[in-house]
Amino acid sequence: MVVVREKTTIKMRMEGVAQSHSRTDVSIAGLTTIIDEPVERGGTNLGMSPTQTFAASLIGCTNVISHKIAHKNGVEFKAMNIRLEADFDRRGVTLAEDVAVPFPAMTLHIDVTTDATQEQIDQIRHELEMYCPIAKVVRASGTKLDEVWNIIPA
Numbered sequence: 001m002v003v004v005r006e007k008t009t010i011k012m013r014m015e016g017v018a019q020s021h022s023r024t025d026v027s028i029a030g031l032t033t034i035i036d037e038p039v040e041r042g043g044t045n046l047g048m049s050p051t052q053t054f055a056a057s058l059i060g061c062t063n064v065i066s067h068k069i070a071h072k073n074g075v076e077f078k079a080m081n082i083r084l085e086a087d088f089d090r091r092g093v094t095l096a097e098d099v100a101v102p103f104p105a106m107t108l109h110i111d112v113t114t115d116a117t118q119e120q121i122d123q124i125r126h127e128l129e130m131y132c133p134i135a136k137v138v139r140a141s142g143t144k145l146d147e148v149w150n151i152i153p154a
Helices: 050-072 118-131 134-139
Strands: 015-018 024-028 031-035 075-089 105-114 143-154
Touching: 024 050, 031 050, 031 105, 050 075, 050 118, 118 134, 118 143, 134 143
Parallel strands: 105 143
Antiparallel strands: 015 024, 024 031, 075 105
């Protein structure tokens, strides 16, 4: 019997091509996304800004990791909606001054339709904090990250 072990650490490689002073086309694994600035900041608004892309990755990671944890614990999410509110100190991106914590506070509002018990939801919440890599980076940066769960009975 052959045991295959997954690598615990992988090297992630992507490339960004600056199409203009504000637009970057970023490619990884055969996929390309556009990161751009809005028109009012000299961009073409063909994609989310770098800071919006960063914040959006927290929503995506929360979705993926929550579903993995739920599945592992025998819980089914019938529906999930995640909203993010973030306080963003723009002084750094406007070059006004160095800002140690550009996002002082972020709140995720997580609406889940499920028949899970409160104990199961508490376990999912606990494990999400342990396993979501984007949330871990956000918290480690000094950002106060809150998660507000709204459980809708299935």
